[in-house]
Amino acid sequence: MVSATATGMDVLVVEDEYFLASDLSALLEEEGFSVIGPLGNMVGAFKAIADELPDVALLDINLHGEMCYPLMDELIARSVPIVVITGYDGHALPQRFESCVRVAKPYGRADILSAIDAAVAGANCRS
Structure with a gap:
């Protein structure tokens, strides 16, 4: 089943667990999304959004002990929809x-x- 939003959408994937990142990226590509990443740290994620602003971002909260709140703040400020993927x-x-x-x-x-x-669709984070 292809998501109604998939066609032509760039999705930033920020996940520090290799197998989860790989599986999530494969799932998204199978559904027709273009994946930016996956990236496993904040430096790489900030570099990626400086080069190309995604249509939506899928973010793990804890990247090897570093919380991705500054990245979330930046994406919200730039009106990028965020999906938080977490065990918390x-x-x-x-x-x-x-x-x-x-x-x-x-x-x-x-x-x-x-x-x-x-x-x-608009159910998104607000600063």
């Missing part, structure tokens, strides 16, 4: 990110596609 519950996020679309690990294909659709 919603209360672990700072209050400014409570409205972000979240997908809990472990997730399935339908979870990811629904979350992308929701984020792109």
